[in-house]
Amino acid sequence: MKTLEKRIRECNEEGKKAFVPYMMAGDGGLGTLKDKLLFLQEAGVTAIEIGIPFSDPVADGEAIQQAGARALAEGVTLRNVLEELERCKGEVAVPLVVMTYLNPVLAYGVPQFVEACQRAGINGLIIPDFPLEESGPLRNELRGTDIAWIPLVSLTSPDERIARIAESAEGFLYAVTVNGITGTRNDFGEDIYSHLQRVKRISAVPVLAGFGISTPVQVKEMGDNTDGVIVGSAIVEAFHRDELDKIRELAGTSSGKIEIVN
Amino acid sequence: MAVEMRKGRYGKFGGQYVPETLMSALIELENAYGEAKADPKFKEELDYYLRDFVGRENPLYFAERLTEKVGGAKIFLKREDLNHTGAHKINNSLGQALLAIRMGKRKIVAETGAGQHGVATATACALFGLECVVFMGKEDIRRQELNVFRMELLGAKVVSVDKGSGTLKDAVNEALRYWVANVEDTHYILGSALGPHPFPEIVRDFQRVIGVETRRQIVEKEGRLPDAVVACIGGGSNAIGMFHPFVEDEGVALYGVEAAGSGVETGLHAAAIADGKEGVLHGAYMYILQDEDGFIQEAHSISAGLDYPAVGPEHCHLHDIGRVKYEAVTDAGALEGLQLLSRTEGIIPALESAHAIQFAVELAKGMGKDQIVVVCLSGRGDKDMQTVRDVLGGGVE
Numbered sequence: 042m043k044t045l046e047k048r049i050r051e052c053n054e055e056g057k058k059a060f061v062p063y064m065m066a067g068d069g070g071l072g073t074l075k076d077k078l079l080f081l082q083e084a085g086v087t088a089i090e091i092g093i094p095f096s097d098p099v100a101d102g103e104a105i106q107q108a109g110a111r112a113l114a115e116g117v118t119l120r121n122v123l124e125e126l127e128r129c130k131g132e133v134a135v136p137l138v139v140m141t142y143l144n145p146v147l148a149y150g151v152p153q154f155v156e157a158c159q160r161a162g163i164n165g166l167i168i169p170d171f172p173l174e175e176s177g178p179l180r181n182e183l184r185g186t187d188i189a190w191i192p193l194v195s196l197t198s199p200d201e202r203i204a205r206i207a208e209s210a211e212g213f214l215y216a217v218t219v220n221g222i223t224g225t226r227n228d229f230g231e232d233i234y235s236h237l238q239r240v241k242r243i244s245a246v247p248v249l250a251g252f253g254i255s256t257p258v259q260v261k262e263m264g265d266n267t268d269g270v271i272v273g274s275a276i277v278e279a280f281h282r283d284e285l286d287k288i289r290e291l292a293g294t295s296s297g298k299i300e301i302v303n
Numbered sequence: 304m305a306v307e308m309r310k311g312r313y314g315k316f317g318g319q320y321v322p323e324t325l326m327s328a329l330i331e332l333e334n335a336y337g338e339a340k341a342d343p344k345f346k347e348e349l350d351y352y353l354r355d356f357v358g359r360e361n362p363l364y365f366a367e368r369l370t371e372k373v374g375g376a377k378i379f380l381k382r383e384d385l386n387h388t389g390a391h392k393i394n395n396s397l398g399q400a401l402l403a404i405r406m407g408k409r410k411i412v413a414e415t416g417a418g419q420h421g422v423a424t425a426t427a428c429a430l431f432g433l434e435c436v437v438f439m440g441k442e443d444i445r446r447q448e449l450n451v452f453r454m455e456l457l458g459a460k461v462v463s464v465d466k467g468s469g470t471l472k473d474a475v476n477e478a479l480r481y482w483v484a485n486v487e488d489t490h491y492i493l494g495s496a497l498g499p500h501p502f503p504e505i506v507r508d509f510q511r512v513i514g515v516e517t518r519r520q521i522v523e524k525e526g527r528l529p530d531a532v533v534a535c536i537g538g539g540s541n542a543i544g545m546f547h548p549f550v551e552d553e554g555v556a557l558y559g560v561e562a563a564g565s566g567v568e569t570g571l572h573a574a575a576i577a578d579g580k581e582g583v584l585h586g587a588y589m590y591i592l593q594d595e596d597g598f599i600q601e602a603h604s605i606s607a608g609l610d611y612p613a614v615g616p617e618h619c620h621l622h623d624i625g626r627v628k629y630e631a632v633t634d635a636g637a638l639e640g641l642q643l644l645s646r647t648e649g650i651i652p653a654l655e656s657a658h659a660i661q662f663a664v665e666l667a668k669g670m671g672k673d674q675i676v677v678v679c680l681s682g683r684g685d686k687d688m689q690t691v692r693d694v695l696g697g698g699v700e
Contacts, residue, residue, distance in 0.1 A: 097599050
């Protein structure tokens with residue numbers, strides 16, 4: 042079992058849900074990356090998803106698009122993020138997951154990219170535009186590494202497809218909670234919880250819910266129906282506005298440190 | 304070693320690189336298209352609309368004065384500009400709208416560059432009573448203001464995209480985002496031979512009518528196949544429709560003409576085959592204009608319809624196997640071709656098609672008088688008058 046899955050299971054065994062914040066690498070400058078990672082680690086998160094900016098982020102909503110545009114303006118690339126992470130290696134102990142679109146990986150070269158991830162101590166990989174039918178060659182490269190392949194399942198994936206995707210999953214299975222792009226939502230479909238429970242029944246690896254989750258209440262409710270949650274846009278915006286207490290509050294909800302009063 | 308034949312592949316190009324939310328819709332589309340192709344009623348219905356609504360078949364016209372002026376091979380023009388809505392785009396929009404109806408989807412989303420695909424899709428939606436949203440880059444809206452008004456008049460909602468360069472690439476991004484969010488009741492009518500499988504195949508098949516008619520018409524007129532066929536390439540839909548029926552005819556040279564913008568050497572162009580690298584954009588593996596970090600670069604062309612940083616996957620394959628030669632013509636060359644055709648034949652071509660005209664003229668010059676060149680005149684130039692006037696100046700003195 043790869044480190045990422047082990048950590049999530051340990052977290053669950055302590056009676057807590059995994060909490061994985063997403064941050065945009067280099068939003069505010071690549072020099073701020075380490076401090077942000079250490080801050081999140083301090084806040085008690087289970088793992089950290091590090092987004093790589095891309096020129097054409099089709100799966101992302103406004104908040105992450107804008108954060109990506111700011112990072113691109115700072116000259117942030119997949120290559121220099123991995124180099125920076127390699128430098129942080131000794132101090133950051135929490136598992137790191139890289140989320141990138143496919144084309145920068147292809148431009149890097151798949152074997153070279155996987156090697157760079159290993160040097161940087163990356164524990165998981167999410168590539169949203171790399172579905173089951175296409176991702177085989179990269180999954181082969183990840184064999185024998187401690188880098189988990191984290192695929193996404195959506196509300197539109199039929200059960201037999203969810204089963205096949207879950208079989209390819211390592212670390213955790215990423216259950217997308219909305220039909221749409223990333224970004225905060227007030228409402229989710231009414232059958233979202235039964236969907237998440239079904240995904241959980243099908244999957245042998247832990248299931249984490251993500252897309253649109255932004256408030257402590259949502260973190261709690263989504264967490265109740267899965268093994269944990271991923272919070273993206275709300276974290277990205279909080280970092281951008283320097284509202285660190287918001288991030289602490291979200292992280293605290295999931296670990297059970299903060300009681301939610303409905 | 305046996306080559307693994309994967310679905311929707313043209314050699315190594317194509318594929319389905321999309322978020323999981325869209326995979327079910329692509330599988331549904333693939334199945335629906337397979338059934339439609341096998342259903343004679345579908346073809347009958349499409350043929351009816353192509354004939355009585357679009358005005359097909361359109362002529363293959365011998366450009367006699369242009370031929371004389373150039374002094375080389377005979378030049379024939381496939382008159383897609385005479386279609387209803389003024390370009391080849393309607394062939395695909397009608398086909399896909401009928402397909403959407405078969406799938407029970409009555410809401411349509413589309414992207415548009417020059418506005419021709421947007422107008423064609425808005426037209427098909429008006430014809431069949433479908434809801435229509437069109438994403439269009441801010442820069443293209445500026446360049447093609449009248450097409451925006453046409454779409455609105457036809458009942459479509461046009462959404463301005465101000466991200467990136469505000470052109471076709473950015474409009475496709477927004478259309479994809481919209482489709483992901485509305486996939487359960489909405490069909491995406493992609494306008495070029497691009498995107499994830501099965502789109503490149505569907506768009507090609509609906510545009511094949513161009514080449515099928517041309518092949519028959521040239522044999523009727525000249526008793527033989529042409530020596531060369533020329534078409535412009537943005538994503539490549541008119542070109543693939545024109546070329547496909549000729550691919551097996553070894554004696555017919557095929558030329559795709561990319562937009563060289565200010566010149567391929569300046570970096571300000573849209574010539575993805577001339578200057579791009581392999582990669583993934585908008586769901587397919589293609590040649591793409593990108594930097595060394597894999598970020599997609601902005602394309603540059605005077606013609607909004609060619610202003611796209613990649614070329615459809617089947618063209619990439621036809622390039623790799625050497626079956627089609629891909630050339631590039633600059634903005635200045637296109638303007639020259641546009642003026643030449645206007646004055647010699649009384650036909651004002653779209654700026655996109657003017658790239659093909661200009662290349663064909665140069666090609667014909669070096670060929671014998673008994674040889675034949677066919678050019679796909681993919682659209683008419685009315686939409687470009689503002690742009691052309693801005694560059695050439697003019698007006699009543």
